[in-house]
Amino acid sequence: MVFKYLLGLKISDTQTGLRAFSKNQVKDFLKVKGERFEYETNMLIDNKNLGYKFKEIPINTVYIKNNKSSHFNPVRDSITIYLLFFKYIVVSLLSFILDIALFGIFKAFKFTIINATIIARILSSILNYTLNKNKVFKSFNKKSLIKYYILVIIQMFISGYSVKFLHKIFVNKNVIFLKIIIDLIIFIVNYYIQREWVFKRRERECFY
Incomplete structure (x- = not known):
């Protein structure tokens, strides 16, 4: 399992x-x-x-x-099996902390939620992609960078607009708290998409 x-x-x-x-x-x-x-x-x-x-x-x-x-x-x-997912968690956690920290900084400088989300995600994604490619999935897929940033763009807007929507409903809730909740949900889905699409290699000759 x-x-x-x-x-x-x-x-x-x-x-x-x-x-x-x-x-x-x-x-x-x-x-x-x-x-x-x-x-x-x-x-x-x-x-x-x-x-x-x-x-x-x-x-x-x-x-x-x-x-x-x-x-x-x-x-x-x-x-060893669990180490793979553990490494993904560590890499995601580092990227997540960087993303949240940058988001908080940009919000402090009066950036809108969407703009703060975009800039923070672009910067944190550089770290996330490099570590996932070389340390977690160990992929040599030449198209992984293109696929990765397609995924980043989609998730970036899902995160940004979801936080914006929830912030309108829960006015008294801290915007960073709402972003953490949304991004935790995205985190789990992101693992499977990266494993099966972004960093997946073409199948080669049969073994076993």
Whole structure:
């Protein structure tokens, strides 16, 4: 379930050691870090980042003595999966803090809500794009910059006009508080859009 919702990979057995792949893929997978179960998890994540598609083939599984010889730790050996989303959260949090700080500064200088939103988002998006591209999704998609700023423009106006609309309804509410609420909602949707559209690579030859 974690693989499905955080990585977009629907895999019934993430820890199977029986995997087949082409000679071309060997060069990529030799660079994967980790040992044992950690390596298998990292391989699947890199498989996603490199744009390889995969196919699962059902086989019979035989466990000897209820699989007592296995050293799989569901917390320790799955931590890599959560690290991906954690890195996204950290990057988003840094960008979010910068965006809110800039928004507050521009509002203090009597900028309108829309203008303050646009300028703050453009500046904070430079940090967000660079870190997400190189540290989170590790994408080499040449069109990612164009896609990213299409997403930024759409979300920028959604954020700006939503805050403006809510501020008219809740007159006594602090405008920065309203912006935080709106942007938190956008944050979750943004993760899936960046993963599946902005930084997604074209699928390559089959693996598994």
